[in-house]
Amino acid sequence: MKTGIITTNTFSNHNTGLGHPERADRVSVIIDNLKKFEKKLIWKKPVVFDKKFLKITHSNKYVEIIENSFPKKGFSYLDGDTVVSPGSKQATFDAVGSIISAIDGVINKDFKNAFCPVRPPGHHSEKEKAQGFCIFNNCAVGANYLISKYKYKKVAIVDIDVHHGNGTQDIFYDNENVLFISTHQYPFYPGTGSEQEKGKFNNICNIPLPAGTNSEEYLNAFEFALKRLKEFKPEFVLISAGFDTDARDPLASFKLETEDFYHITKRILETSKKFCNGKVVSILEGGYDLQALQDDTERHVDALIEFN
């Protein structure tokens, strides 16, 4: 089976203003580059999904506030750095729809695994709060979709973004069906992510690492993430795939190299194979250097393609 790539061009209409790091080029460079894998990939567009799935993750009130927040022209601010424009509405819904499409595609065996290069990202978005470029928590909606629609009882989310996924942690803090594992620079934005934040059911696993963490140090620490993943025996794995751990990233201070993203992805796939037979869906979170995004997502997808 092939690997699915779920995306659509509406991401380019999510205008965040001149000079904003979370910009449309981030996704267009990834998509343009992945076209060279044409024969190994199945390209699919996000589905239009039932809003009830959004409302499992976010409150009714929050969904309503967000739906009414998109301006007819110009920009509006959901927090200090989360900007929306008229085109953001469709992009925001398509980002959520992409993970739902990806999950359906893997479960229906249209493809073996999938990557969603979309924006806005999601992992800072809490149950009732937009934050850090994130509006709806795409990955969290995906996990709740697996639990609600497909009756899964063990969904793992591995967050490899350099920032702590505070939103995902907030949403699943007291949900024993979800194991949330996050490696991140700490102390750093958004301030959360200490080892003491363990979740009500010991279902949160934070692996904070200092600024300057290099490939060897990261991959050593990642072994602990894999150990927790193995103990949990996931039925499905979602990856919050941030590429801002790359040494070239302008917003953070890890020193990862392109090959590391291949190894990280491969190790997640190998570790979960026994439990979920490779049912893995990855979605783009951060990553703000265009060349790094292009190189690192290529190796990330390489690992997804190679996995059998």
Ligand SMILES: [Zn+2]
């Ligand atoms: Zn990030």
